[in-house]
Structure formats: C-alpha cells, structure tokens
Amino acid sequence: MQKKNIKKTYKFAFRTSLYVTIFATLLVSVFLYYYHTFNWQIVFFPIICFPLCFAIIQYRVEHFIYRRVKKIYDDLTLLESTSLRRQPITTDMGTLTKEIDKYARDKKIEIETLKVREEYRKEFIGNVSHELKTPLFTVQGYIDTLLDGAIEDEKIRKKYLQRASKGVERLTYIIKDLDMITKLEVGDLSLNKETFDIVKLVQNVFELFEMKAAKKRITLTFDMEYAQPIMVYADIERIQQVLTNLVVNSIKYGREKGTTEVSIENLIKNKAIIRVTDNGEGIKKENVPRLFERFYRVDKSGSRKEGGSGLGLSIVKHIIEAHDEKMYVESELGVGSEFSFTLEKVE
Structure with missing residues (x-):
C-alpha cells in the first residue's frame, strides 16, 4: 500500500x-x-x-x-x-475530481430533497389552514347569526347551536389527531402491548359500524369462519383505531350493496397479516404513494363532506410503524382497495 x-x-x-x-x-x-x-x-x-x-x-x-x-x-x-x-x-488529482463530483451530486440530491420538503411544507400548512378554517368559519357564522338576533327564535337557536357544536367537534377531531400524529412521529406515544384475539377485535369493530354500513347496504364480513381465536401481541386500543379507520374508509368510499371483507392470514411463523378489502371506488395508481400523507385526500370535495380530520391513514401508518410492523396498500380504480398490515403472532 x-x-x-x-x-x-x-x-x-x-x-x-x-x-x-x-x-x-x-x-x-x-x-x-x-x-x-x-x-x-x-x-x-x-x-x-x-x-x-x-x-x-x-x-x-x-x-x-x-x-x-x-x-x-x-x-x-x-x-x-x-x-x-x-x-x-x-x-493525485483524480481523487480530488472524484470527491468534487461526489460533493456536487450529494448537493444536488440535497437541494432536490429540500425542494420536495418545501413543497410538502407549503402544502401541509395550506391543508392545516383549510381544515381548521372551514369548521371555524362555520361556527363563527352560526354564532354571529345568533348574536344578531336569531337567538330569540327557539327553533333557530337550537338548530344553529347544534350545527356550531358539530363544527367544534370537527375542530376537536383535527386537533386530537394532530396531537396524536405528532406524538407518534417523535416517539412520545407509548404503546401498552398485550396479548389479545384479533378475530374478536375485528368483530367488535364490525358491530360498531354495522349501522353505518347498513345505510349504504354494505356487508361487513370475514373471508371465512374463524372458529379458533388468533392471538397477537400489540396495543389493542391502537390496533382498534387502525381497524376502525380502515373499515370506516371502506364504507365511506364503498359502493352501494358492496362488501368490506377482513381476512387474517399467517405471513411467517410469528407474523400474521390482516387484510381489509373492499370493492369500492378504488384509487388511481398515481395517488397511491401519497395516501399516507397528512391531510392528503384523493377526492378532495367528496371526502370533506364525509367528515373526518384527513389524518386517519397517516395515523394508521404511524401506529403500525410504532409496532415495528409493515403497512401495505393495493388498489385499482373502479375495482376496489386492499389495506393490510402485519402483527406479531402469539402461539
């Protein structure tokens, strides 16, 4: 040498x-x-x-x-x-040339990354502003109307107060979800892991939303009959939140007389994969990579009518990653979507 x-x-x-x-x-x-x-x-x-x-x-x-x-x-x-x-x-000028070329390439990548982050930051701030502004202005409008004299009419007063209450409730959802996603990102949200039956948890979620599904005549079902419990090790409250979000989304974007199906399969010896599949609208291929971004909506107008904070899928992904597990999505426009995630299985 x-x-x-x-x-x-x-x-x-x-x-x-x-x-x-x-x-x-x-x-x-x-x-x-x-x-x-x-x-x-x-x-x-x-x-x-x-x-x-x-x-x-x-x-x-x-x-x-x-x-x-x-x-x-x-x-x-x-x-x-x-x-x-x-x-x-x-x-050894060749070494210097290579180092300068490497530096230039690294800087170019860094600049491009900063540009992407800046675009994301601008979009995120715009989305936060819009999400907070809409219910806030709604509440303000109803309260101003009441203060201008409508409060004297008992029917209008009750109706406007109820609508203002819904606006405040939506603001609360957004702030709570923002707080949760921030804690998940910085690792401040601790997980209380325990062993539980994932089949029973899915059944509980189905029971919670069977009336919501019935309004669109959507069937909530398993892919097969699970006679035996399937035990997993995770934070039951957070996994219920994951399943709730995925099932609610499948109902929200599902078609009339459609189906939301949950399957639980063995992935490897100590891993189970839970799939939530629907035959709803589906998602365009170019939109799939951005699904888990905060406030990102595929159908910006329709999804806002359905309510929610716009942070659900982002929270889902962070909860699964906090368990050191993987989240997957497959979708085809006009055919349907499948969201799946892994969990540690207990024999």
Whole structure:
C-alpha cells in the first residue's frame, strides 16, 4: 500500500522532471554543437539536471498546489480534518475530481430533497389552514347569526347551536389527531402491548359500524369462519383505531350493496397479516404513494363532506410503524382497495 502511495505521489514530479531533462539536454546539445564545443561530457548534464528538477518540482508542487487542494477540501467539507494529513497528495488529482463530483451530486440530491420538503411544507400548512378554517368559519357564522338576533327564535337557536357544536367537534377531531400524529412521529406515544384475539377485535369493530354500513347496504364480513381465536401481541386500543379507520374508509368510499371483507392470514411463523378489502371506488395508481400523507385526500370535495380530520391513514401508518410492523396498500380504480398490515403472532 505504501509503495502504491509513493508511486502516485511522485509520478507527476518524475514525469515532469524527465520531460524537462530531455528537452534541456537536447537544447544544450544543439547549442554546443552549433558552437563546435560538443563533447562527451554532455552525458553529465542529464544526470545532474534530472534530480535537481525532480527536487524543485516536487517541493513546489507540495508547497504550492497542496495548499490550494487542501483549501478546496476544507471549503467543500469533503474530508474530516484528520483525514487530510500533511503529505504529498498533490499529484493525485483524480481523487480530488472524484470527491468534487461526489460533493456536487450529494448537493444536488440535497437541494432536490429540500425542494420536495418545501413543497410538502407549503402544502401541509395550506391543508392545516383549510381544515381548521372551514369548521371555524362555520361556527363563527352560526354564532354571529345568533348574536344578531336569531337567538330569540327557539327553533333557530337550537338548530344553529347544534350545527356550531358539530363544527367544534370537527375542530376537536383535527386537533386530537394532530396531537396524536405528532406524538407518534417523535416517539412520545407509548404503546401498552398485550396479548389479545384479533378475530374478536375485528368483530367488535364490525358491530360498531354495522349501522353505518347498513345505510349504504354494505356487508361487513370475514373471508371465512374463524372458529379458533388468533392471538397477537400489540396495543389493542391502537390496533382498534387502525381497524376502525380502515373499515370506516371502506364504507365511506364503498359502493352501494358492496362488501368490506377482513381476512387474517399467517405471513411467517410469528407474523400474521390482516387484510381489509373492499370493492369500492378504488384509487388511481398515481395517488397511491401519497395516501399516507397528512391531510392528503384523493377526492378532495367528496371526502370533506364525509367528515373526518384527513389524518386517519397517516395515523394508521404511524401506529403500525410504532409496532415495528409493515403497512401495505393495493388498489385499482373502479375495482376496489386492499389495506393490510402485519402483527406479531402469539402461539
């Protein structure tokens, strides 16, 4: 390794000295020949010239170019201060070029990432503003109307107060969900893991939303009869929240007389995968990667009419990731969607 380093270090000085010596020897030889003083002693000239040239060039390269190369390294912060020792690295310009190219590529990626984040930040702030503004203005409108005299009419007063209450309730949902997703992202939300029957939990969720499903004549069902309990180890409250969100979404975007089906399968020895499948609207392929973004909505107008904070799927993904598990989604427009997640299975 040392031999290779020495070779790289002195290659420039060696070649330059050789070229200078050859050129100078030829020049001196021509000069002496022209003045008829050429003799055999000319052989001593390259022997003396070459080492002198080599020493001078190497010294100048190390002290002149080295400082500039080091400054470039320092300015670009490509290397740690300990990695650039005082040694003759000046001839290895290929390494410097590669480092600069790498720096440029890394910076380009960093700039592109910052641009994407800036776009996401702007979109997120816009979405938060819109989500909070809509119910807030609704509440303000009803209260102002009541203050302007409508409060005297008992029927209008009751109706407007109920509508204002719904607006406040929606604001509460958004703030609670924002608080939860923030805690999930920074790891402040602790999980209370326990062993429970995932089949029974799914049945409980079905019972909670069977009336909501019945309004659209959507059937909530398992893919098969699960006679035996399937025990998993997770936070039962959070997993219920995950199932609730997925089932509610399947109802919300499901078609009339459709089906929401839940299946529980063995993935590997100690893992189960829970699938929530519907035959509803489906999702365009280009929208699928953004489904778990905060406030992202595929159908911006329709989904707002259905209510919710717009944070449900984002919370679902964070809850599953907090369990060190995986979340998957498959969807085809006009055919339906399947959301699935893994859980640790207990024998």
